[in-house]
Amino acid sequence: MAHIDGGAVASTEPMEFVQVNGVRLAYEAVGDGPVPLVLVHGSWGSHHNWDSVVPGLVPHFRVVTYDRRGHSDSERPSGQGSFGEDVADLAALVERLGVAPAWVIGNSAGAVITLQLAASRPDVLRGIIVHEPPLWSVLPQGSDEAAACEVVERGPLAEVARRISAGDDAGAAELFVDAVALGPGSWARLPDGMRRTFIRNAPTYLDEQNDPGARTIDGAALARYRGPVLLTSGDRSPPLFRPVLTRLAELLPQAEQVVYAGAGHIPHVTHPEAFVHDVMAFMSRSSSAAHVEARR
Known part of the structure; x- marks a missing residue:
């Protein structure tokens, strides 16, 4: 099922492919659990970003991981892409595989896509878990927090x-x-396979940077989402993510929040046991609350 490759657990299951919205997506679906769970990777990555947590999730879920369009084994269309296409792909994937409504977990840019899906297609969701989405647009214009994000955009991200x-x-x-x-110093500590994936998917990251909708969301539409929400962060992550999560908690008052001690932007890679534990605990609480509500 899996082997150790450069310090990370890597699946040996053959990839499957599905055609959605005119693009060929590579995916894996594993586990026989009754509840579907879709994992959405961030920029530069692939479905292998989730390899360390999939073994802990498959006893309980039907786990779907996939390479977003333009990443790794999925098709890379020519021309300027958009996060809107990613959102449409995710909705179509869930429907095509017959797993709607599903739980969806997104990391970083994958968290942006997950939130945009909640705003536009809540009907395909059971609930969402998002880790540190770079949604600078939710911050008040002219605020110190927005200015700090602008410095990052014009500085290292521009470079x-x-x-x-x-x-x-x-x-x-x-x-x-x-x-x-x-x-x-983090680059030097990443497994070789993860570094190769970053380099392979660099052109798609540039495409994301050129998408004006990459850091935006319809706040009013998101505020109408009523499903379970877990907002997560790492206490060693760059501070620019914290005000975004604070604003998202205001838009989604039903949201719970978790901070991973000793973790940063990719807790599913660095702290997989804690990640699986918190996912399972949150979903259990959400299911219990839904059951109580249904009996009223």
């Missing part, structure tokens, strides 16, 4: 985009990891 445009995908990936996502 990341310049390096990709110049063909320096490895240098761009290293800068993104060390200066934006995980902190200094």
Whole structure:
């Protein structure tokens, strides 16, 4: 089922493919649990980002992981893409595989896509769990927090985009990891396979950076979402994510929050046991609350 590769658990199951919205997506569906769970990776990544937590989830769920369009084994269309396409792909994947409504967990850019799905297609969701979405648009214009995010956009993220445009995908990936996502020295500590995935998917990250909707969401539509929500963060993550989560908690008052001690932007990779425990605990509480409500 799995082997150790560069310090991470990597699945050996053959990939399957599905055609949605004119693009060929690679996916894996494992586990015989009665509840469907879809995991959405962030920028630069692939479905393998979730390998460390899938074994702990499959006894309880039908777990679907996939490569988002433009990433790894999924098709990379030509032309400018959009997060709106990612949202449509996720909805179509859930419906095509017959797993709607599903729980969806998203990390980083995958969390943005998950929240945008909650705003536009709540009918395909049982509930959502999101970790540190870079949704700068929810911050009040002119606030110190928005200004800090603007500094990152115009500084290291602009340099990341310049390096990709110049063909320096490895240098761009290293800068993104060390200066934006995980902190200094993190690139050198990543497993070799994860570094290769970052470099391979660099062109799609540039495409994301050029999408004006990549950091935005319809706040009014999101506020109408009534399903269970868990907002998570790491206490070692860059501080620019915290005000975003605070604002999301205001838009989604039903949301619970969890902070992973000692973790950063990818707790499913660095702290898989804690991640699985908190996912299971939250879903159990949500199911119990729904059962009580249904009996009233």
